[in-house]
Amino acid sequence: MSTGIRSKAEKHAWGRRVLAELKEELDRLEAADSLHIPVEPGGWWHQYVCPRHHAELLFDPAERDAQSFLCPHGCRIEGEAYRGAWLVFKHQSLARAALQAAAVYAASREASYALLAKRIIAGYARQFPDYPVHPDAQPWMLKGRAFHQALTEAIWSTTLLRACLLLCDEGVAWTEAEREAIDGYLRLLETSMTEYRHILIHERRNAENNYTAWLNAALSCVYAVKGNRGGLLALIAGEGGWKHHLSIGVKPDQLEFEGSTYYHVFVLRAYLISAEMAERFGIDLYDAEGTAGQSMSGMFDVLAALADDRGVLPALHDGPVERLPYAREIAEIMEIGLGRYRQPGIVPILREAYRQMGDPDGARCQLEALLYGEGEDPGARRFGESAAAGTNAAGCTDSGETGLQRDSRLLPDSGFVLGRRASNALSFLADFGPHGGSHGHYDKLHLTLMHRETAFAPDFGMVPYGSELRKQWFAETASHNTVSLGGASQAAHTGSCLRFEETAAHTYVWLRSEGAYPGCRMDRHLLLTDRWLLDWFEVAAGEVASIEWWMHPVVPVEAEAVPAGVETRTEQPPDEDGFYRLAIDGEWQRLPVVKRYGAVAPIGSARELRLTYKVPGGGRIYHTALLRPGDEAYAVRTPGTSVDPSRPLTALLHRRQGRSARFVHVYSAGARTALKEMPSGAIQVESAGEIRICELTEQGLTVIGGERHE
Template sequence: MIAAPLREKKRYGWFDAALRALLEETDAALEAGVDVPEEPGGWWHQYVCPTHGTELRFDPREREATAFRCPHGCVLEGEAYRGAWLVFKHQERARTALSAAAMYAATGEAKYAEAANAILEAYASRYPRYPVHPDAQPWMLKGRAFHQALTEAIWATTILRAFLLLRDEGALQVDAAASDVFFAMVSSSMTEYRRILIEERDEPANNYTAWLNACLACYYAVRDDRDGMETLVSARGGLRHHLEIGVLPDQLEFEGSLYYHVFVLRAYFIAAEMAERLGFDATAWTGSAGQSFRGMLEALVGLAAPNGELPALHDGPYSRPPYAREIAEVFEIGYARYGDARFAPILREAYRRADGGCGGGTGSAERRGLEAVLYGEGDWPAAEPLREPSRLYASAGFAVLRHADNPLSLLADFGPHGGSHGHDDKLNVVLMHRNGFVLPERGMVPYGSELRRRWFARTPSHNAVSVGGRTQAPHTGVCLRFDAEARRSYAWLRSEGAYAGATLDRHLWVDRDVALDWFEVRLDLEETVDYWLHFAEPLNVGGGWTACTPDAAPGEDEAYGYVATSARWTAEEPFAAVAATCGGERVTASLLAVPGGELYRIASPGTSVDPSRPLDGLLYRARGRRATFVAAFAAGDAPIRLARGDEGSVLVAPAGGGGTAMRFRMTEHGLHRE
């Protein structure tokens, strides 16, 4: 939803600073002129360094490029990199057209309208000369300006939005005949792609469909075609139907990826804005199970860390500025529509990451730039962390466990695999702190990287358990019990499809003092069982560790080749304790000693921001037909103390040595505190 006119937003205290940031971004992009590339783009997922696994750098001020650099200094050449660079360049040109149109709408300065019109005019002339892409991979729906029709739809929505904004402001100066041909070609392509996807492939729920819909909605708004919009709203796979079939009853996009959830929601909001221009009431679009735009926003709030950071569940980047801008866009629109104060922490974190915080730095958390200027409304409430309750996402298969007085919380994944965007990660956990992630889901690198399937999607890269040195089979786990009470939250999750003859049970407990993980493995045959924990920040392991060779913990799956062991715990103690930090605050992890087990300190590829920067971690290895791993996490300097009690119970003593030890015991009804 673009609130017009933009000049009225000067009444907000944040608007002048946001506009200055947009001016700087737009002027920097216009230094490269208003020309558009003569060549179509390729596939952006190939814009990745084969040595470091990092996304290559893109400078919007570059007019042309034939050599491409990774953050570590590698210089790469070749058609694949060139094609990927062109994707970024085309997308930047479209964004600059929209940014310049917004600058004109906010300031009335004619030079910005002239620049936006010039970019649109250039594409109206150039687009008909792009061929249907001859180099696209066979599985792709092929575009003209890009390998993929999906990328083309996203790019075209930005072009069409710029056109509409200029028209709204009475500043449109694009040749009508040329733009008619351009937009008609885009519409024809998108209509055909929808037919292929929905009718031939029978995939109306595909995330592609949401963007093809959004692009066509923009076209119908440009043409003032209410009949076309009516058909798009009501058709199979159309604007209303996609919300019904593409979103699960618990309000998450069906693939279980938060990245694709934001991706689809952004398309929904674009389509809704365009439909509303023609008199449709998009607020009435709901699914039969209550699916709604607001529900999709609230689902993200329920999964976020208290600082507003979203976990990278299934495919999706750990963090990158373009994704942060997308998060900012959907939550600015959501805040303008619903005024929900819970959206503010996510917006602050999105702006911080869009402003350079993705690599671990500290960007500004203030509203600024295109997303704020176009979509921002009202003033945010004072900065406060999210204080969400525990929540079970039964259909998507996530469980979140929190306690109001504990800075730590747990998020577990037990649900559907996620299809082509899924990971071998059932019963994986993410440990969250009020400042962010302690045990993160490390995200996904661009799909052109060999690390995608060899490491990032496989079990050893997650905070999960692997059996026999193998990655899990794609499958769906179950939640056997979920209790959310004032004094504690508890979840019992089970997997029986990860490995033949294996039953995996993960019991998670969060109360005011501890976040407890009790993982039981039962096997038909004796095998090696590996329990993995990967930390976002370096560990302080203290004493009791002995250096070991890097090949101390081999495995059958290729993912093990990315794991290096550095030390083995050799102390004769009932538990091992390590410490990490999160946002400058200490977090401790205590692991109960496993009889006959081997505990290693490990290093493995980093998050998808930079896989060449290793993450610190722990690997607890046991062998047999039964294995039980118990870990306790606490905020603060002092670790939880663990010890074995009678009849298989475990004593859990509060951090700092004070208070009475809690006794936990496993029963047929699950984990029980005595």
Template sequence: MSTVLRPDRIARILKEEIDRLQQAGSLFIPKEPGGWWHQYVCPHHHTELVFDDERADAFEFACPHGCQIEGEAYRGAWLVFKHQSLARAALQAAAVYAALGDASYAQLSKKLLVEYAEQFPLYPVHPEAQSWMLKGRAFHQALTEAIWSTTLIRAYLLLRDKGVVFEAEEQAAIDVFLGLLAGSMEEYRHILIHERNNAENNYTAWLNASLSCVYAARDEQAALEALIEGQGGFKHHLSIGVKPDQLEFEGSTYYHVFVLRAYLISAEMAQRFGMDLYAVTGTDGQSMRGMLEALADLADDRGALPALHDGPLARAPYAREIAEIAEQGLAIYGIAGLAPVLREAYRQLDAAGGEQLEALLYGTADRTSVPPEPRASRLWPHAGFVIGRVPGNPLSFLADFGEHGGSHGHYDKLHLTLMHPAQTLTPDFGMVPYGSPMRKSWFAETASHNTVSLDGFSQAPHEGRCVRYEADENSVYAWMQTTGAYEGCTMNRHLLLTGEWLLDWFRVELTGEESRSIEWWMHPAVQPIADGVVDREGVCLLRIQEQQASIAAERKLPIIGGFAADAEQLHLSYQLGTDAAVFHTALAEPGYELLAVHTPGDSVDPSQPLTAILHRRHERIADFIHVYRAGSSAELTRVSPQEIVVSVPGQPESAAHIQLTEDKGLIFI
């Protein structure tokens, strides 16, 4: 991405996009309300269906693999995308007018705004919305309506700021729209905050953002001040919806970005009245700056954000949202660590030069001139995440021990993400649109994560803890523990990162008399390369539960082979790009199995299978000991049940004797 932002160049590119949509005849307001976008997913491949913003209407919807899907649910979801794209077109046309002064784009933006204002009262309070939803008019969900409305109102305000005049009849229609919108948003805030006692919900942040836009458009400063200060308002939500360590309370990166974007819109509206929300802190120090800095710390070396708990692994609308908040984080706070995050968002959008609406609206000319400082390790004790980084080692790790995350949580405690500058090797694969049954049958389940399951069952929803965390310039050690995953089961994961390697020692202990199948899972994003693979057939049975009570379904994953060990060690490697590799050594002791298992792919395309590594033992106590090194392999030697040696071939001086103790965890001896 260029370090010099040229608004005129970006505006001309955005102008060409608007021209393309006009030439295609697609800038017409649908008379039907939208449904629920999560249903826009192929029932066969579980990939999100293709949306083409040049289509004026559609009744048949394409899967990336060639399926043609029909049905009311899919059309309703398509209409969500259509309404959102038209709102974005209105804002984009207004921004093009503001940058280039071509009045035809102001007229186009105004036309879309007025047509929506006239149509909005004709949409019903959605009769087809699911029972758990707060219902909207233009969409199933009031939440979707809140998001959509902020885009439209920001277009209206931008036009008004630039001197565009709305005729009396046009303004009357907009006033009716604003009044109806305010009434529904205020009603739903009351339901969430007072009737459901659920003020921390991410909905609340967006209802607040929508109302902030309404009050700004109607010049109602007193109403906006009351919204900011009141129960469930900006300041209160910042205090209860965000943990003291600056991560959104559900532990989801996606919903962290989601809520932060709503906060920034509210702050933009408050600024119009001279109120500064950008510097506001919550009762435990929560702030938008802190939330943005947390994202800069969470991102991998390429700038990609991890898909912690519910959230897409990669998706164009999400990339635009990331770009929007990253542009503001750089412009308002000067957080240099967001520059890689912004570059990655624009890479995903195929806009390496930042030729996006977000760059025009929020970017600055100096957004990447300050290079980010090297990032250190970090512990989020309240949210329950830890990142390990050591200078000189290209490997780093991210692990999860915190709260389950409620309706957006996964059964994934002690999950490990292993990162390399070339590529994240073992990511959390994210979440498919919620309309796919694979949401619950795979992507939220324990076996789809890099952690341990028992007998094919997923963990119970629970919270683990970080027993010990130490970091200096030479090493990082994180000891995480959980006793709530399964009855009578204690899990301890010890991660030790040095300048040479990462040691992962996962111990599982059962208190009962019976042995169980203890299953250590690793899901590399690339095909593992093994020194030897032996024939092995069979299936790995996963038991999907409802409310952790009875078995609701079973999934059979095919075992496609076994890994052959050499002198009680298994050697694997992973090629990352053309010139980077990670080497993986596992202790393969008698009584353990090391298997290759075919699993669904990532959440972008589950139909493209991946090969997982399953290390398991049928016993009451099991140790899974693995070491990773970039460039060449490290060796593992078991000296005693509590002691191992990690060494690098050809470097005898590098041998490290490590002991597992009850009180301090791993120590060098």
């Protein structure tokens, strides 16, 4: 936790503003008489989701108690599972209020806020022994007392104990009764966290689990409060300890082993809390490395590489697209990372987190700013706003008006690849790596397509796990921008990257999957030039099948141009009754077909289907699909993003029945790009009078040309 909280409020305008906001919020909660500790333990927060709309239910920390729960669309939900989930949010909000009150006291020296923080901390310390080891936890969970999961308990306890430590740092005295209650709470917490570490590491042989990082963080806080340096040293060095977990829980390319951005942030936050506690004993973990060079600095660097130009982190595998508690976690770690490592790539992510937390300009706000922010507000002006390269408000080196220049990157261990070119508004992120275990999706060769102003065709991430759409849609192949066969999802498997190259003319990636379906081989070739992105997908199915190429844009089609010989109609969709069928968990799910681009006549050449999308900020994305004889294309109504699945989107399904298929698409942001299939099978790409010929060989895609035609 940052020191000098009072000096921030005295020295910086943002500090004074944030302090006033935090005081007002606490005063409002006190006036609402809402800061009372429930005697009931919390349940599982993932069940706090509307069963009809699949959106997370609303939570108001000013509510003292609640028995019915509001959906963003107006539904009122009741039931024990929802009540238990609400209690998770309530317990967490009270722990946050304790930390917030401690921070306000540190900044203002107003005794009432220290008393409030003490009241919550000591109240929980007294209540904790009365919570039972949770009888309603699901069988796979490590059970907590205050929550279904010991994991949730570990996270919650770090917030309470950081508040306790901050009060101690500020010289706040505790009564003997308060100290006795806190000591009892610490004994129980240390016993349970130690027991669960043993189960995970030694009985289940699952030390790499993200649980372990949080059990370590909770115990680190316990040892810091107790002043137990020996316990902390043993926790850092032992099997499953901080250094060992960094070596096995993070890949050598610096991404958390499950390939999930959300769980990467989750684990990095736990590491930083442990490092904060170690620092209290003069132990520096901030620059420590794992056995393959893994480091917290590297974990920040890979997040900066994955983020889009606005600072939005992609929702790879399980994890939300956007969620307030997640934005707060991002703001916390990015503030700490910025202060420690001063990496310029952190700044856009930090700003985006603050935008999601409520400040439209991305300026510092809420508790995370006062606790962890240092120096001038990085949101005070746009990164790279100065006329010449220099030092920005965060003390990082900027690159002038062009902002951050980020190159393409291959993450060979995690199985992701990014393609970027400075002069092209489009960029991409593709997934070919390991499945991701329980947090993985059936999404090999998925393509995330990004524009500088928006993630045009993103990975949708995951709804709360209590939603039935977790398995019925968001983890499944058809919800991703890749290929499925016969309406069925891919098998869990790992693909490969056969080529990755950057030249002066282009960035090229060749990805392969051979484990998605029996006897099926899929090859995706992505060619990014300064003007366009070519997506060439070859499928050898092995037997006759419905081969389905999916693309899920989050903005509607503004205009379309249908080639001669292709009919546009809404009847006769793939299964003849107005729906497209997906096979999920042995059952058929149906998606409405809203438009069909009829099959090209059996004899003739490939035709261009041209679509135009208007993106935020006024830009456009031009999409050209090559419809070959025998191909069909459909506009299919699907659930929306994982933020609100009830707001439907329209996907493009490009389909072919046969033993093999070739799907060729091109995207551009400046002007329309034309496609033409040559008699040889090569593809001609023409943009702004420049022609390139792309041909597949055994070595991958070969590009010829650059000839300009007036």
